[in-house]
Amino acid sequence: MASTSNQPRRAYVWVWLPGRTEPVFAGALESRKGQTARSRSAQGGGPFDFAYSPAYLERPDAVSLYSPELPLEGGWQEPAEERSMAGCLRDAGPDSWGQRVIDDRLFGKRGPAASALDVDDLTYLLESGSNRIGALDFQISNTEYVARQTPATLDELHQAAQSFEDGTLTAELAVALTEGTAVGGARPKVIVTGDDGREYIAKLSLSTDPYPVVKAEAAGMDIARRVGISVPQTRIVQSMGRDVLLVERFDRPGDGTRRMMVSALTLLGLSDFLGARWSSYPELLDKLHQLAAPGAGSLGRALLERIIVNILIGNTDDHARNHAVFWNGRHVELTPAYDLCPQLRMGWEANQAMDIGRAASSTTQGTRASNRSTIIAAAADYGVTRTEAADMF
Numbered sequence: 001m002a003s004t005s006n007q008p009r010r011a012y013v014w015v016w017l018p019g020r021t022e023p024v025f026a027g028a029l030e031s032r033k034g035q036t037a038r039s040r041s042a043q044g045g046g047p048f049d050f051a052y053s054p055a056y057l058e059r060p061d062a063v064s065l066y067s068p069e070l071p072l073e074g075g076w077q078e079p080a081e082e083r084s085m086a087g088c089l090r091d092a093g094p095d096s097w098g099q100r101v102i103d104d105r106l107f108g109k110r111g112p113a114a115s116a117l118d119v120d121d122l123t124y125l126l127e128s129g130s131n132r133i134g135a136l137d138f139q140i141s142n143t144e145y146v147a148r149q150t151p152a153t154l155d156e157l158h159q160a161a162q163s164f165e166d167g168t169l170t171a172e173l174a175v176a177l178t179e180g181t182a183v184g185g186a187r188p189k190v191i192v193t194g195d196d197g198r199e200y201i202a203k204l205s206l207s208t209d210p211y212p213v214v215k216a217e218a219a220g221m222d223i224a225r226r227v228g229i230s231v232p233q234t235r236i237v238q239s240m241g242r243d244v245l246l247v248e249r250f251d252r253p254g255d256g257t258r259r260m261m262v263s264a265l266t267l268l269g270l271s272d273f274l275g276a277r278w279s280s281y282p283e284l285l286d287k288l289h290q291l292a293a294p295g296a297g298s299l300g301r302a303l304l305e306r307i308i309v310n311i312l313i314g315n316t317d318d319h320a321r322n323h324a325v326f327w328n329g330r331h332v333e334l335t336p337a338y339d340l341c342p343q344l345r346m347g348w349e350a351n352q353a354m355d356i357g358r359a360a361s362s363t364t365q366g367t368r369a370s371n372r373s374t375i376i377a378a379a380a381d382y383g384v385t386r387t388e389a390a391d392m393f
């Protein structure tokens with residue numbers, strides 16, 4: 001392994017409380033010495049434990065960062081087995097796109113050389129941009145908040161992302177790219193502010209795209225919108241002669257406040273490693289039923305509609321990080337749908353990335369086949385009749 005020693009052992013978690021426009025210090029995330037009894041094999045270099053600060057706990061407006069994982073109480077809270085940290089904190093960090101940019105900037109490694117690096121999740125949290133998805137940020141100080149932010153135009157950012165892909169990124173351009181590194185996902189992306197003052201995730205084309213991925217995603221989002229699924233506003237713009245998809249951020253209402261978010265992976269209590277095999281829509285629905293505010297409407301029907309749209313547009317990349325909920329300290333609510341991108345398909349049959357039909361037991365997998373019969377057979381799991389499911393498809 002390449003040396004990545006001197007990685008930080010502690011980060012301070014700051015949160016934008018609901019309705020607030022400034023962050024407050026909520027607690028510390030730390031690799032605690034003397035915890036050798038616990039497995040060091042947790043993914044992401046952990047385990048990193050979290051403790052709310054006593055001052056935060058005394059605030060009358062304090063909310064839990066996500067109470068199923070980090071209830072609002074004193075003392076150190078350990079992540080679940082094999083997790084580097086609580087999922088709600090890990091959700092706010094970069095995935096492969098941001099991690100690749102950070103590996104390059106910090107260690108000068110890219111491609112296969114970067115895969116030999118042993119960078120822990122805490123480093124990625126502290127080295128990524130502050131304008132992250134949801135309402136959290138990670139700082140080296142618990143008293144002074146300093147945003148890691150470098151405003152740049154879409155063309156400048158696009159240029160930087162292209163140089164990164166080409167292997168010609170300069171240190172100066174690398175700084176500009178930091179801003180988008182905290183946003184999850186694998187595709188290259190940056191954050192831009194529109195003339196309207198709203199923030200957008202700008203999803204970029206790659207010269208190696210096997211099909212017009214950005215256009216395909218724009219079409220997928222458009223179809224979903226037209227059939228009544230809640231999706232953010234999207235629009236294609238040109239930058240450097242290429243298509244860029246601007247997706248309006250739903251975690252930034254536009255008034256300076258930020259909305260807390262948790263991925264479906266965290267809701268399901270899964271890690272990235274386990275998620276691919278065990279993610280299940282019916283179990284996601286169970287969690288929504290447990291944690292949604294009373295009177296939230298027919299959650300089963302709403303979820304089934306999203307699954308049907310994914311099948312119909314050929315989006316088989318509907319894994320548990322491509323669904324999320326808002327968290328307001330007490331309840332969850334499905335966010336608008338995102339990352340609805342038709343995928344290349346080999347052959348005539350396909351499977352969704354999560355079970356559609358409930359598994360018969362905890363050791364078997366449910367049905368995932370991307371077709372109408374799966375939907376009709378699973379109707380009862382979503383609280384709709386088979387006839388209703390057939391009409392919906």
Ligand SMILES: Nc1ncnc2c1ncn2[C@@H]1O[C@H](COP(=O)(O)OP(=O)(O)O)[C@@H](O)[C@H]1O
Pocket residue numbers: 097133183184185186187188201232247248249250251321322324338339
């Ligand atoms: N409109 C949006 N508003 C807020 N957060 C979003 C929005 N769209 C996506 N996200 C967040 O950004 C992450 C990456 O976006 P995504 O479209 O899934 O990128 P990728 O195609 O690289 O997977 C998502 O996992 C989600 O957490």
Ligand SMILES: [Mg+2]
Pocket residue numbers: 184185186321322339
């Ligand atoms: Mg995604």
